[in-house]
Amino acid sequence: MKFISNEKKLFTIEITPLIDIVFLLVIFFVVTSKVGDSQFLSLDLPKTESFEYKTVQSMNEIVIINNGSIYINNDVFNIEDISNLDQAIFELENNGNSVILSAESDSLHIWIITVMDILNKYGFNEVQIRTIEK
Numbered sequence: 001m002k003f004i005s006n007e008k009k010l011f012t013i014e015i016t017p018l019i020d021i022v023f024l025l026v027i028f029f030v031v032t033s034k035v036g037d038s039q040f041l042s043l044d045l046p047k048t049e050s051f052e053y054k055t056v057q058s059m060n061e062i063v064i065i066n067n068g069s070i071y072i073n074n075d076v077f078n079i080e081d082i083s084n085l086d087q088a089i090f091e092l093e094n095n096g097n098s099v100i101l102s103a104e105s106d107s108l109h110i111w112i113i114t115v116m117d118i119l120n121k122y123g124f125n126e127v128q129i130r131t132i133e134k
Contacts, residue, residue, distance in 0.1 A: 047105070047131060060092045062119075063132070064103040064111050079111050089118045098126040105131045 063071040068079040072088045079085070092099070099119055103112050112129075119127055 047133070059098055059100055061100045061102065062089075062115060064101070064107050064115065066104045066107040068111070070111075070115065079114070082114070085115075086118055089115075089124075090122055092122075092124075098128070099124045100128045100130065102130040102132050105133060 060073060061071075064079075065071070070077045070079055070085060072085075072092070075088060077085045077088060101112070101115060101119070116127060
């Protein structure tokens, strides 16, 4: 037999699980939200003012012009003609595997990467990169 007590039970709400759920929701929305337009990067090639590099008289030089012309030791090639460009880099003198790669500041980044890939393929380990002002 159950006796009825006159004591009133206090009704309580545990807020600890509620706080946990709120924090989980905050973390979810912070992780999944985009911050501005972070998908696109604005890339400006740096300008060098105080950088000094070692110069060797017989070092090979490759110059990339913004119209797609590439000069390899004063011989002119077009970036579209990859096979001739590949052959010309293959025939470069191996002066300690060093090459100076100069590019105009507004030349396309893919052209620089293409030339660097070809240089890497033929074992040119030291590539000095410079920017050329117009």
